[in-house]
Amino acid sequence: MQFSELNKMSDLPIITAEEVAKHSNEDSCWIIIHGKVYDVTKFLEEHPGGAEVITQLAGHDSTTEFDDVGHSKDAMEMAKEYLIGQLPEHEIPEVQPAAAPAPVTIKKGPSAFSQFLSSPAFANIAIPTTMGIGIYVIYKCVTRSQLVTVN
Numbered sequence: 001m002q003f004s005e006l007n008k009m010s011d012l013p014i015i016t017a018e019e020v021a022k023h024s025n026e027d028s029c030w031i032i033i034h035g036k037v038y039d040v041t042k043f044l045e046e047h048p049g050g051a052e053v054i055t056q057l058a059g060h061d062s063t064t065e066f067d068d069v070g071h072s073k074d075a076m077e078m079a080k081e082y083l084i085g086q087l088p089e090h091e092i093p094e095v096q097p098a099a100a101p102a103p104v105t106i107k108k109g110p111s112a113f114s115q116f117l118s119s120p121a122f123a124n125i126a127i128p129t130t131m132g133i134g135i136y137v138i139y140k141c142v143t144r145s146q147l148v149t150v151n
């Protein structure tokens with residue numbers, strides 16, 4: 001389940017970003033995550049990541065920072081306890097599209113031809129065979145030209 005799917009409660013109180021901004025210190029610390037407003041004042045000291053990371057974001061939208069940490073499902077469940085409202089529809093930022101996956105680099109191995117060139121079959125069979133054919137052709141040419149000369 002995605003964090004943004006949690007708490008799809010339409011009856012949550014509407015709280016504007018302007019109101020959230022008034023709660024920007026450790027005595028009253030509200031943050032916005034995915035359009036939902038959380039009063040995390042009492043959670044600050046319990047936060048496993050420390051109080052400071054949250055107080056720095058107090059009164060602001062912390063969606064990106066929250067997501068970037070890669071919080072566990074437990075953390076997302078825990079967040080429900082502190083949910084106090086939601087932003088008005090028009091203040092909810094557009095959902096950021098998921099980052100495009102990094103291009104997969106397929107490391108190509110050597111081609112079949114270059115594999116053949118470096119294989120023992122090439123050294124042991126192809127080279128001697130080619131040399132044999134070459135010697136035979138030269139021999140034939142020489143003997144034919146000698147015949148022509150004699151006649």
Ligand code: HEM
Binds near residue numbers: 031053054066069
């Ligand atoms: C309602 C809000 C939040 C809740 C309930 C929450 C909960 C948690 C929990 C349970 C953990 C332990 C690791 C895990 O289970 O994922 C954690 C770690 C952490 N959190 Fe939060 N968190 C909240 C907001 C934030 C915000 C706004 C930030 C801002 C950057 C943040 C930064 C971190 C960091 C840096 C860690 C430590 C990660 C680590 O050591 O690997 N958290 N949080």
